[in-house]
Amino acid sequence: MEGTLELPALGRRMSLGTPYDCRSHQIISPGATLWDQEIISKQKEVSEKKSHKVTLVWSHTFNDKCKALEVDESLKASILADLVQPAGSAKFLSDQPPPEGTCRLSVHSKATSVIEKLPINQLGSCKILNSEVITEGKATHVVVGILYGSNTFFIFDKTCGEETKDDCLKSLIPFMNKFRSVPDKGEKSTTFDPKEVSDVECKVHSDLDVEDCHFDCKAASKLLREIPDMIKENAVPVKFFLYPLHKLDSRAARVCKAVSDGLLSQAQEFLEGLERCSARASKMAADPLCVDFPQFAEKLAFFKLMMSEYKTYFQRDFARVLPSIQGGSDGESVLKDMLQNATSGTPFKLAKLDAWLKSKCKELSAGKRKDI
Template structure:
């Protein structure tokens, strides 16, 4: 893992210079620092950083929401995994539509006021060095950008698809006008009769870091709140909250400190994000269907419609048994990988092609010995079938005669880690890799790394050697070349 500073969205969390942060689960440790309070205050460099932003969004996807909050892939993974409890403006991440007939436009207002950073070179000796050996954190918060963010979510229900498009356009236009109303002064907001009638149909929800007296619930209240936002941070920005923080690796201060060995891949987070959004879409459509089924006297036809929906679900890939089976397999795989990487903790993990190639083609390194996971990028039949199912027009319409024929039969592909032979092979190769490393630990021309490179012909793991960037013979295979 590269030992570079990391930029992280604060998500309304109380993160301040000098605090310890654990990137392995995106948690922070309040009340614990490496230096005493006086040393931190004395070495704090403060700059004014005034800026403001106004953005309008019509999307309800997690990808767009996280982009509006500047959430990184790894932080997003922690949120999706339930590791982070969001507050303030970050609660917007959990504000989802409940009906496909719901028209939504979101307005984001953000403001920054100052930037604070620790002058690491002047901090001097660490006051509490024993904290470095506890392995409870991987980074130190060395800089914080202060300000505040607010999201106003406007909704209106439509009765038809045609009406939804019309309402969406009107809603977008009305929200876009809000900043124009705010600069007309302290007087009452002036709306035409037509605008008043339109605005009365909107509802509003507020998620923000600003200390407002009362959350707005209507369009007019939203305008009044928007007008007051700039002054709510105080004359000198003393009421601003952390918006973004910068993290410095603790291993830069002490080689024995805990470190982040590998970040989850952006592509994998994106796949999980898409699956969660699709689950939400199915849930929304199911809610609409159930709401329209009045299971009372004379409702036999609508009751049958609900039965058809349940039958479609049972014939799909979304049954609880199939989901549980896949999740159980992923949990087993993750636990095994954690065990293997713990055994390889002394070796850097190349979690991207860029990092791998940087080592392979380093002119100062003659031989790279790579412990290679060869099956981590295998295709996921269940996820492929989920996507196929959701892309089916019949399934999207919840047709009565829907029948799913998987393009990737799951029975034909067994998880790579379930093979007893592979389990023995992996343990043997890990031991061999460590022995080879020990034999060459004083040779500066050798570099030992861990990476994931797909190779269906050699499932599980292998040890690969690269000479001057060119792959050589598999070092774990029986050869006459020796180690």
């Protein structure tokens, strides 16, 4: 359908006919639909869409993880503003970087089973329920298609030891190729040389109901092999197809523009900087010396608390201005002021935070030398 927008589900659930606001990427009145359920049930078309694709993910920056999940810039902005909380396999987006001294490669399993669609041309004359979502400008789109299946990310971390990171990655590739070439069900299970997996850890983020996110390599291999069968009964929405409401009623709100790339990049860089600073503080707080010097640990704990509170404060303001920007109002000037204040006019300027952490690191090193 012309004008239809494809949107990754990111662990969220919607049904056919659900109104949706693409300015903030919020579900409008969860459970409510634009048309009567009986009409939707009669009109919907269901067809098979069986597929299973397995790919390698080499880079784990936030942008590359967004690319793997087909997250566009508009949806990314809502994630950064904490308007959308990814769940299921989409927790991959917020997965922490690998520990120092390790290399990382991931396998992305993308399986699909069926697709449901509403023939919008046959619904144009049907009575619209909850018409206030249109007349009051609450929604911009309506769900007219749902693709079911599952995404699963297998994250492998390998200890580098004396190897360089590049050599470590190269040594992981044969194992990854063997893992990806899982035999068909009924054939002999994939076996791994103990030396191949002795220093490899696996973590899983999946849309499927898996009991634990930490797997040994054999169990992870078994899960990958079973995914096509598992989604026959346990498939979840992996993609939504959204139709613009203004094509049904000219009074409906529209998405007029996206946040400029420069401003979105600045916001992302600032939020990622806060996360890195918090991670560095956590690493220092885990040092055994902090047990002997509780006042040092208290300073780091307070620092982390301030990081968390300011991040929440920034995201709250970002969430307020984002819908107005994408709805066509002049909100970018407000966002510019926010970023200017955050990056230069507050104690949370990243350069200042970095300098403070470096000073604490020196204090920690000095304490260790005295202890020796």
